[in-house]
Structures are given as structure tokens and as C-alpha cells.
Amino acid sequence: MGNMGIRGSTADSFRAVAQLDNGNIYGVMLTEMVSNMFKEGMWFKALNPYMLILTGNDPVQVGNMMTLNGITRAVVGVASGRLAINVYGVDAVWIVSGFVGLLGILTNVVCLCNGSVPAAYFLNFIWAVYNGLWNSCLETSWARSIVKVKREDVNGARQITNKVTTSMGPLFSAAIFVACGNTWSIDLVKNVMLFGTLMTSLTVLLCFCFRSSQEIEQDIPLRDVNRFIFPDSSARGFKDIRCEDLCKSDFDENSSGVVRLTYPLGVGDEAGDDRWDSRITIVTRDFKETNFILVKQFHACFVGVGPADRRCTVIFEDSTRPPERVHVHSLDIFLTVDEDLSVNRSVSRVHFSLLPLDRTAPRFTC
Numbered sequence: 001m002g003n004m005g006i007r008g009s010t011a012d013s014f015r016a017v018a019q020l021d022n023g024n025i026y027g028v029m030l031t032e033m034v035s036n037m038f039k040e041g042m043w044f045k046a047l048n049p050y051m052l053i054l055t056g057n058d059p060v061q062v063g064n065m066m067t068l069n070g071i072t073r074a075v076v077g078v079a080s081g082r083l084a085i086n087v088y089g090v091d092a093v094w095i096v097s098g099f100v101g102l103l104g105i106l107t108n109v110v111c112l113c114n115g116s117v118p119a120a121y122f123l124n125f126i127w128a129v130y131n132g133l134w135n136s137c138l139e140t141s142w143a144r145s146i147v148k149v150k151r152e153d154v155n156g157a158r159q160i161t162n163k164v165t166t167s168m169g170p171l172f173s174a175a176i177f178v179a180c181g182n183t184w185s186i187d188l189v190k191n192v193m194l195f196g197t198l199m200t201s202l203t204v205l206l207c208f209c210f211r212s213s214q215e216i217e218q219d220i221p222l223r224d225v226n227r228f229i230f231p232d233s234s235a236r237g238f239k240d241i242r243c244e245d246l247c248k249s250d251f252d253e254n255s256s257g258v259v260r261l262t263y264p265l266g267v268g269d270e271a272g273d274d275r276w277d278s279r280i281t282i283v284t285r286d287f288k289e290t291n292f293i294l295v296k297q298f299h300a301c302f303v304g305v306g307p308a309d310r311r312c313t314v315i316f317e318d319s320t321r322p323p324e325r326v327h328v329h330s331l332d333i334f335l336t337v338d339e340d341l342s343v344n345r346s347v348s349r350v351h352f353s354l355l356p357l358d359r360t361a362p363r364f365t366c
Contacts, residue, residue, distance in 0.1 A: 010160060016153035020356050024145035024214040028138055029158055031206040033165040039203060041169010043108070043196030050189045051120055061117065069124040076132025081140070084133075090140050094210045097133040101204030104130050108197040112190050130204075137210070144215040147357060172196075213321060215354075222333075222348035229313040230305045239304050248341035250303055251333070257301030258310060258328050263335035265294040300333075311358065314350075326352040 017025060048062065055061040084093050104126045111119035146154055173192050180188050212218070222243055230239040241250070251261055282292040301307045310328050329351040335341045 009156065013153045013157035013160065016150045017157050020145075020147060020150060020154065022145050022214050022356065024141045024210055025154060027206055027210050028142045028145075029161050031203045032138070032158070033161050034199065034203045034206075036162065036165040037169045037172060038196045038199035041166060041196075042173050043193040043200070045170070045173065046189050046192045046196070047123075050186075050193060053186050053189065054115060054120055055117060065121055065124045068121065069128045072125055072128035073132045076129050077136055080133050081136040085136060085140055089212060090137055090144075091210070091212050093133060094137045094141075094207050097130060097137055098204055098207030100126065100130045100133060101200075101207060105197055105201055105204060108193065112193055112197075115186075134207070137207075141210050141215070144212075144217065147216060150357070216356075217351075217353045219349060219351045221346065222331075222343065222350055223345040224317055225350060226315045226317045228302075228328075229315065230302070230309050231312075232304060239302070241302055241305075243343070243345060246333075246343040246345075248335055251300040252303050253298055254301045254307045255299050256307040257299045258307065259300040259302070259331040259333055260297065261300045261333050261335070262295050262297045263341060264337055265296055311355065314352065325355040325358045327355055327358075328352045 017029070048066070051062045051065055052059075080093055104123070107119065107123045107126050110116070111123050142158075172195075176192050176195060177188060180191055225243050227243055228241045230241065232239045248261075248263065251257075251259055253261075282290050282294065284290060301309075312326060312328060313323050314326050315323050331351075332349045334344045334347045336344045
């Protein structure tokens, strides 16, 4: 009975991963498995013995290298997790991680070929930077790419692959030891580290494959959206809203609407731009001009779309990005001052959550 429960729980965990079908989730699990087997399980475990041999069994220098590694990793991890990702975005930090990892692989090869103590110090430093960046990005992408109701299941699948692959790294090392004569020597340690470094390159290259577009909750400029497709509230079918044609007449004022509409005060009034309030501006106390303006702002909804209709399909401007079912949280719409009061798509934004498990919103393949 217990075995059936374990098998059923394991099957549910991996079934949840398949249901979410998210590239970031696949990427996290794959890069973590490769890292466990070939980086943490192989050449990283052989690094301390190699440093001892390289320094002539000098424990002080090895201790200094380990201290440099630990402090650097902690500082970079905190800085990237609390600052860099929030300021520059996880995509940018992933790319930096990838380039740092490529530099680390080159450093490994140079250090192993030349047997240089200064190179070993730099090796510890550069991989500490990589690990700090990589861990922060990994956990951020994982957390942001999971639907809450499936979090327990997908975390279970990740733990299974994590534990299994962690135990496989030493087995690969043992196989290389046996194949190379099973005699402890500097050349044998180099072989283990070189093979592990070669395989670690896959983990490093995967850093360039993560995308914030795979995260569940997103806030993007309206210029990235081609159109919204809502269920039609007045008839059977769909309401196709093309963003490039949007203007003030496409919205109905509604206090419960998902849209927050903003436009300059006095623009679009029935009396036209000659009204006194169209010339209102904000000045300093000594009547000098400022860059501030007065605006009107109210909640609205799309014409033909009910205020309670939040689920729709989004078609993106990027043709390589597939349409997504989403739940729209908010639309901040800013109008221009032209005659039609068209939507300024550069500053307007849409905040939504992906619905990978939803089957009610309309779905299109093009």
C-alpha cells in the first residue's frame, strides 16, 4: 500500500510538470540535474584534493581559496537576489551568469593545463560568482513559473530528480578512476575535473535559454501585445480587440472595469481644446514651468466586454511567442493628445497571469 502511494505521488508530481508545460520549469530541472552530476558531483568534489596537490599540501593556501569562494558566493548571491534581479530583470542576470560560466570553463582548462596557483585562486573566485548568480536566477525563475495549485507537486518532482542525480556524480567519478588505473595521482584528478568541466558547459549554456515570458505573472508594455481575444458578452463568439487601433471610443466608463484610463485634462471634451481647462498646467511657486500636467483618470472596460470578463487570449507582437491564455489583472491605458485620443502603447501597460491549466478562455494557434 505504501509503495502504491509513493508511485502514485511520484506520477502525480511529474504529471504536474507536464501539465504546466513551462520552458523555465524544464530548464531548472535539467540544469540542476546536469550540475549535480558533473559540477557538484565530479570536478567540484575533486577541487580540494587538486588544490592540495597543486599547493604542495599547503593547508593555509587551500583554506584561503575556500574562504574566497565562500565569501564571494554569499556576497554575489545576496546582491543578485536582492538588487540585480529586481533592477535589471532576471533575463539580464541569466545572461551575465552564462558569460561568467563560460569564463569559468576557460579558467578551469587553463588552470588544469598549466597547474598555476594564481589561476586556482581565480578559478575559485569566478565559480563563486557564477554559483551566486546561478542560484539566485534558478530559484527566481522556478518560483515565478509555477502555478500555486501545482507548487507542491512540481516541487516533489524537482526533489526526486535532485536527489537521484546528486548520487550519480560520484559514480561517474569512480568510473573514471577505474578506467584510468584506479591510482591516485595529479593526472587522474585532472581527468576527472576536465570531464566534469566539459559536461558543465551544458549547464552554462542553459543559462541563455531562460525567459521571463514563461513566468506566470507578467507586467509588460502594451506595445508587446498585438490583440486581446475575449468571449463576447453580448453574443456567441469572440471579441477581437486589436491594440494598434485602440482609442478612447473603444472604452466604456465602468467603476468595476479592468482598465484604468488616463488622458490630459481638457482634451477630448465636447467644447474642444478652446476651453480654459485645456490650458491648465502645473507651475512652481514662482510661476515657472514644470513638466507636470493635469489628467483625468477613471476605470473602464472594453466596449462589448463585461467588467467581470478577465480571462482572454493574448496574441503577442513577437511572432515566435505563442498565444497565451491569461487572466488580466489590470490595464493602465494612457491616451495621446491627437484628434481620436488614440492609445499610447509605449507607456500603457498590461498586468496578467498565465493560465496554463485553463480550458475556458479562447485559444488560437496563430
